[in-house]
Amino acid sequence: MNDSLPPQYDRVQQGSLVAGVVLLGLSIALGFSNWTQFFRSYLVAFIFWTGMGLGCMAILMLHHMVGGTWGFALRRLLESGAKTVRLMAVLAIPLLLIVPKLYSWAAPEADRAAMPPFKRFYLSRTFFTGRTIFYFAAWIVLIYFLNKFSAEQDRTGEPGILRRLQNLSGPGLLIYGLTVTYASVDWAMSLEPKWFSTIYGMIFMVTQALSATALVTVVVMFLSDRKPLSDIVTPLLFNDFGNLLLVFTMLWAYLSFSQYLIIWAGNLQDEIPWYMARASGGWAWVALALIVFHFAIPFFLLLMRFIKRRKRILAALAAGLIVMSVIDIYWLTVPAFEPKGPEFHLTDYGTLIGIGGLWMWLFLSQLRKRPLLPLHDPRLEEVLHHG
């Protein structure tokens, strides 16, 4: 009953690679005229696609902890998605080399002596680089063991491996929470080094979980017509994916709105400029689009079983949520560079789709290596036997 990815996905995989290489190459070519702009675009794409891989890792660990049929159909996809973090580690290298180009606290003209002592220590180039290396090391080690144990479970079917996966996932989620929080502070929040918000890391975690869930929902929709996924994928299961998307959409809105309300009500000069930039000029339209398309519409649609149980409609909705997550990341980061309003840059699209192409290529090449359903998971076997 267990076969791997059908052969027609070879073309998709090759196409992704070609698109990735070509678009990233074109963006680099454009970069020769303006490297600063190239790296600004690159940073947004990097943050988004790293988040996609990390979101896969987090949902995977969550599933190991709590079980549930929804996760068995997704498990291979999540494992493959998580493995792309290795690629993102390589793509982080150029960013680490040009830190002063992007971050005003590292720029040569920055008055570092005027910075508060803790910030001077925390936002130093060496410490920043060291932390980024540490995050990726932690993620790659976690993902390595998650995949290793899972492969062992496929091979040997030893029931104790489930326990090992769980023992890894509990602390793993803890590590995920901490590293993503500090990575979001480092990579995105410190673009505006005067601003701070304690809820910020949580917003990033939820965005990652949301975009990863949305992506695997789309991929499952494509794979669900043939064996082996057709054995377990039912409209009810898509209902569950829809509920997961609903939960993350609500969480995203809850966290984002809480941050907004508190900063708006406080109206303090340390905090409010961040929203002043993001709620004026062209950014106000982006903010409005986020409220409508990242929350209001998907929220109401996802309340309906009618939508959640029709896989094509749900997948279209999920694809829309991926796009909105990109726009969210864009809205969170880019006003640091373009305070007046969003500007049009070809490199924004080139890097986003370029890195996305490479991401997809690695994702599919990992996906084809193993059977699409986990073998010998005692909990899955129970589900299959009970129908």
Added chain:
Amino acid sequence: MGMEPIGPQNTPVVPPGVPEIAPGHTYGSVTDKISAIVLTRGTRKGWWVGFLIAFALLMVMHYAIAMVLFIGVGLYGINIPVGWGFAIVNFVWWIGIGHAGTLISAFLLLMRQKWRTSINRFAEAMTIFAVSCAGVFPLMHMGRPWLFYWLLPYPDTMGVWPQFRSPLVWDVFAVSTYATVSVLFWFVGLIPDLATLRDQAKKRIAQFVYGFLSLGWRGSAIHWRRYEMASLLLAGLATPLVISVHTVVSFDFTIAIIPGWHSTIFPPYFVAGAIYSGFAMVLTLAIPLRSFYKLEDFVTMRHLDNMAKMLLATGLIVAYGYMMETFMAFYSGNPFDRYMIMNRMFGPYAPWYWLLITCNIAIPMTLLWSSKIRRNVKALFCISLVVQLGMWLERFIIVVTSLHRDFVPSSWGMFYPTAIDFLLFFGTIGLFFTLFYLFIRYLPMISIFEMRELVHKTAEE
């Protein structure tokens, strides 16, 4: 990430052989065992002892309230700069405790979690009683509690209108909605069981009272269908309320610009903290109850283990909140924020701060990782008490240390609780347990019909 499984055919992670209900039970044995506590076994000596202690404490509450009404809020330890003292600390503490009940009864129902069945009834009762206790404090903090209705927006000749930008007004709506929905949900859930009690009762008065309360329930298919629909809708209403009530409570603090209150992490971290203390209270109640009334068959190790895991997950979110507050106080470079954290850690209230860290983080967040401890009933009971102490201290630290160092050093001061502060606090504990003792004596503390459903399902498997 403290979410429990989502899905129709969950196979939750539990050690094999630890069921939600002990084997060998039939519909009849479940009904008899639970209804006997109310109907036939009579009032036991232990019940009287506990009830009378709780009732004595309730009288203490009445004394404290009477004093505050006669003399005024000057009896509290509050003054400038600490204008919010025990009243707010206790209000937040009690409201938080209530949250686990709603979470168990509503959220876990939506998530199709079977393990909620035997604990939801008394967890929900706990919610209602905790909200009642919470309500005492803002009311008694008003100075003139008989004018409480001024908080409501109604057209009057005084031209008084609530300030809708104030989260304190949101609180009035959030808490009263929460109390209403909780009572409705609890009562609707009780109806089929009240009918069972009506049918089983031998005494005339019991037959009459239970019959009156069961609203003519006959158990027909139409009744059940409407019942299922009503509880699903109420669950759908109650679940967002769990989040919204404590979010609004956190806004009471964050909307202000006091260092130590004005922090964006507060909403999720308050909600997590509320669920944390609430699950601790469920454990504090469930562990003695199951041994006193021999309900180990229904409230199994599996329930305790799951609740301990919820404690661990929510406790970790609380710890994350502490960490972010501390980190951002330094990262922000804001001298007032930094001073506030340093003052908490090393200022005059430092011992209480470190006791809070010990109770909320150091003890539970190390021990609960071990499955041995999670299945050790005595250890769990002790941890649940420690967590409740810790969560009370957390609110104390947030309220008091943030206020007692005002921006200008000339307005610095200290807060010393008075006898009335303590009497009112312990008094509400009396109110809570008095209500709880009456509940376990006169109503089925475990949902009989849901346990019968569970017997049916486990028999199928």
